[in-house]
Amino acid sequence: MKKATAILAVLLLLSAAIVFAGGQGGGGTMAEPTVLTVLYYIDATQAGYAEDQAIWAKFSAENPDIKIQKEELFDEAFHQKVAAYVAAGNLPDVMFMWPSGRSTALHEKKLVKDLTPLLGREFLSNFVPAAVDPANQKSKFLAELPQSVTYTTVMYSNTKLLKDNGLAEPKAYSDLKAMVPKLRAKGVQTVLMANKDTWVMQSCLFSTITGRLLGDAWIDSVKAGRANFSDKAFVDALGFVDTMYKDGVISRDTIQLAYGEGPALFAENKSAFLVDGDWRQGAFLTDSSTGVALIDPQRQKNDFSFLNFPAIPGEKNPGIVSAIVGVGFGISSSVPAGSAKEEAAVRWMKYYYSPEVQKIKLETGAYIPSRKGITSDKVEPFTQKMPLYYASINKTCYVLDGVLDVDVYTPLNNGLQEMGLGSKNPTQVAADVQKAIEAWRAKQ
Amino acid sequence: MSQRPWKVVEERRAYWSMVCPAVILYVFVFAFPIIISIVISLSNYAGGKMFGGEAWWITGFQQYIKLARDPYFWLALKNNVYIVLISVFGQLPLGLIFAYLIYRRIVRFGEFWQGILYMPAIISVIVIGIMWNIIFSPYGLIAELVNRSYAAAFSRQVERIFSEAGGFQITDEVVKRLIAAGGPTATHIFADPVAELKALLSHYSPDQFAVLKQDLVNLLARKWSPAFLAKRDVAMLPILFVVLWMWTGMYLILFLANMQRIDSGIVEAARIDGASEGQIIWRIMLPMLSGVVVNAAILCIAGSLNSFELVFAMTGGGPARVTQLLSIYMYDRAFMGAPDYPLANAIALAIVIFSLILIMLTKVVERRYGGRE
Numbered sequence A: 001m002k003k004a005t006a007i008l009a010v011l012l013l014l015s016a017a018i019v020f021a022g023g024q025g026g027g028g029t030m031a032e033p034t035v036l037t038v039l040y041y042i043d044a045t046q047a048g049y050a051e052d053q054a055i056w057a058k059f060s061a062e063n064p065d066i067k068i069q070k071e072e073l074f075d076e077a078f079h080q081k082v083a084a085y086v087a088a089g090n091l092p093d094v095m096f097m098w099p100s101g102r103s104t105a106l107h108e109k110k111l112v113k114d115l116t117p118l119l120g121r122e123f124l125s126n127f128v129p130a131a132v133d134p135a136n137q138k139s140k141f142l143a144e145l146p147q148s149v150t151y152t153t154v155m156y157s158n159t160k161l162l163k164d165n166g167l168a169e170p171k172a173y174s175d176l177k178a179m180v181p182k183l184r185a186k187g188v189q190t191v192l193m194a195n196k197d198t199w200v201m202q203s204c205l206f207s208t209i210t211g212r213l214l215g216d217a218w219i220d221s222v223k224a225g226r227a228n229f230s231d232k233a234f235v236d237a238l239g240f241v242d243t244m245y246k247d248g249v250i251s252r253d254t255i256q257l258a259y260g261e262g263p264a265l266f267a268e269n270k271s272a273f274l275v276d277g278d279w280r281q282g283a284f285l286t287d288s289s290t291g292v293a294l295i296d297p298q299r300q301k302n303d304f305s306f307l308n309f310p311a312i313p314g315e316k317n318p319g320i321v322s323a324i325v326g327v328g329f330g331i332s333s334s335v336p337a338g339s340a341k342e343e344a345a346v347r348w349m350k351y352y353y354s355p356e357v358q359k360i361k362l363e364t365g366a367y368i369p370s371r372k373g374i375t376s377d378k379v380e381p382f383t384q385k386m387p388l389y390y391a392s393i394n395k396t397c398y399v400l401d402g403v404l405d406v407d408v409y410t411p412l413n414n415g416l417q418e419m420g421l422g423s424k425n426p427t428q429v430a431a432d433v434q435k436a437i438e439a440w441r442a443k444q
Numbered sequence B: 001m002s003q004r005p006w007k008v009v010e011e012r013r014a015y016w017s018m019v020c021p022a023v024i025l026y027v028f029v030f031a032f033p034i035i036i037s038i039v040i041s042l043s044n045y046a047g048g049k050m051f052g053g054e055a056w057w058i059t060g061f062q063q064y065i066k067l068a069r070d071p072y073f074w075l076a077l078k079n080n081v082y083i084v085l086i087s088v089f090g091q092l093p094l095g096l097i098f099a100y101l102i103y104r105r106i107v108r109f110g111e112f113w114q115g116i117l118y119m120p121a122i123i124s125v126i127v128i129g130i131m132w133n134i135i136f137s138p139y140g141l142i143a144e145l146v147n148r149s150y151a152a153a154f155s156r157q158v159e160r161i162f163s164e165a166g167g168f169q170i171t172d173e174v175v176k177r178l179i180a181a182g183g184p185t186a187t188h189i190f191a192d193p194v195a196e197l198k199a200l201l202s203h204y205s206p207d208q209f210a211v212l213k214q215d216l217v218n219l220l221a222r223k224w225s226p227a228f229l230a231k232r233d234v235a236m237l238p239i240l241f242v243v244l245w246m247w248t249g250m251y252l253i254l255f256l257a258n259m260q261r262i263d264s265g266i267v268e269a270a271r272i273d274g275a276s277e278g279q280i281i282w283r284i285m286l287p288m289l290s291g292v293v294v295n296a297a298i299l300c301i302a303g304s305l306n307s308f309e310l311v312f313a314m315t316g317g318g319p320a321r322v323t324q325l326l327s328i329y330m331y332d333r334a335f336m337g338a339p340d341y342p343l344a345n346a347i348a349l350a351i352v353i354f355s356l357i358l359i360m361l362t363k364v365v366e367r368r369y370g371g372r373e
Helices: A002-025 A049-062 A076-088 A101-108 A115-119 A159-164 A173-185 A199-213 A216-224 A232-246 A252-256 A259-267 A278-284 A297-303 A340-352 A355-363 A381-391 A406-421 A426-443 B004-041 B062-068 B071-103 B110-122 B125-136 B141-164 B172-181 B185-189 B193-201 B206-220 B226-230 B237-259 B264-272 B277-288 B290-306 B309-314 B326-335 B341-369
Strands: A034-041 A066-073 A094-097 A149-151 A154-158 A189-192 A271-276 A304-307 A321-325 A328-331
Touching: A034 A076, A034 A340, A049 A066, A049 A340, A049 A355, A066 A076, A066 A340, A076 A094, A076 A101, A076 B326, A094 A101, A094 A340, A115 A328, A115 A340, A149 A278, A154 A159, A154 A278, A159 A297, A159 A304, A173 A189, A173 A271, A173 B185, A173 B193, A173 B206, A189 A259, A199 A232, A199 A271, A199 A321, A199 A406, A232 A406, A232 A426, A252 A406, A259 A271, A259 A278, A278 A381, A297 A304, A297 A381, A304 A381, A328 A340, A406 A426, B004 B341, B062 B341, B071 B110, B071 B237, B071 B277, B071 B290, B071 B326, B071 B341, B110 B237, B125 B141, B125 B237, B125 B309, B141 B172, B141 B206, B172 B193, B172 B206, B185 B193, B185 B206, B237 B290, B237 B309, B264 B277, B277 B290, B290 B326, B290 B341, B309 B326, B326 B341
Parallel strands: A034 A066, A034 A094, A189 A271
Antiparallel strands: A094 A328, A149 A321, A154 A271, A154 A304
């Protein structure tokens, strides 16, 4: 017993010594740096990763009073981690987030701060108006500063392939349909979409179809209960997707094509067109660490172009394309107002959105910045062509998963896939979505 | 006598000092999360701090009622049942048969087969999921092999049609025969197949016959597409195949190890008495291994209801949720879009309840039909 007491006493003394030694070590004259926890969304295998890391390193070197603890995740792992943080009520100080969709919880629960007073009107005046418009975010305040404005429908066109087969760029859907036999005879698909993930068809094409055939006002009417998804107009919009599958313009095989597989197939001339978002241009650029590109700059320049989706029969809003403000950083609402941490977070944000950093992002093809006046002569042809594509679009419309509740757009996303599989027709899908919005309305 | 109460106290103290750490560990690691899960499933908790955060309260069995009315829950449950069935009635019998073949040296190189069959169980589930996804994809190995054979057969038919027509002639009759020989593509992509295909073929000259033949193969040859594997009724087949392929080896090892413990004299005596191999399995091995079979069945059931990684890597529960399992559905509700923690916890508890029912059923079957080891 005595022996045990003695051991216990020694252990306690040792612990105390360690604790006090630690305390003294930390009490030097140097002020402790402010620790900023950051949750960042990036694919370490993507071109531009090394340049991105250099951006963070430079900030740390220039700001020794701020210590950044960064956690990098990508795709589902990122969203899962955010959900876990939300569930635990323990968010990082700064985090990457979406204006709606997968970041709905952050917006609805007001887990992030309004950036407008923190960054200041003068700083925000450097960005295109759509990017800093609070109406474009689920929370209806500037929860994140969008680094870009995203056009979710771009028709990447292989002009050389078309020319080799005696075909011209399509102006109307009938032109696209007429190409199918000629292209198929050469073993080439007409329009490629990586439709395995349910969001792709909805975000990258169906939102534009809805915008052209129905318009944003109609979607607002449905949300307000003045129109229904089961109305003929919406069934017809769904019917157009069904027609594309039936005409062979989009192969039903694409339902099993993973999102990551699309660019490589398009680069290998397996299809004449790829329908995807504007962000996808980054996948084709040269990776500076390997010097390899899916489509080399010479081919980017000569053999490809970015087109607006051709005219759809019965469209009321010709040329309209779905767009949404992009992703960006937000600051956790748990960061105390006026604290050193808040000041550090703001300093990081202003650095990240500075012309210097945004120019690097443009040059690595990450995105076309929402900050005004960012140009570079180093960008590859695809990145140069994208602003020209933007300029060709007169008007934009909603991306449906940006304006509808998750419980409403989920059956829509699934329904679009089910039509591709041939297991549901447009009327059935429309009925499912109508049922979902009625349930959503009842909850409001 | 006087020392007896002291001894009882001492024994009791020793008992509790040994049991308490395990009990405390169990309560915090296993029981506490289960209790919290039950509470959340009965509440309107919407995330954040449970105590001191946004107010939440018990709302009763709403989530369970919602689940019962949700067709996707029943679809996920059905898919889980498929996996349980293929595991219990596929992996176990196959594992037993393979183990018996090796044990009785009916097949040569038993250790080699043992290694081959067990190998999938030691490879990362994610790697296996991705690998089989590629194999079953429209651009994968199976599609490539099948389509090459279709293309070769159609190419021979094209040659025969033109040779029977007396050479390079694009007549209505030739076009009709080409369409008839091909797959259904022509009727999908042409409004008037004969006229439109004839117009397309008229651009080729006789010296371009090789090009024409290749283009016709691309255009009309029957194509094997795994798209049918994405349909509701058959979408689970590739997954079930992979589940069977992956885990059968594990049960083979389990059964083989236990068979080796059985006195070989019993089997030899049965052989001398004229018992067939089937009778030995059915009358000797199975009764003697019934306890192991039950334990293996419990492992199977638990593993099947838990299975997440393989299906997530292979299909992600898609397309259109047709391969969704309860675990993936729970993940969707907890981590996708706007999280619904009460519903996700209700799904988790449904998995637990379903597991318990199946395990109890297995125990009843073992008691009713099992032998003694």
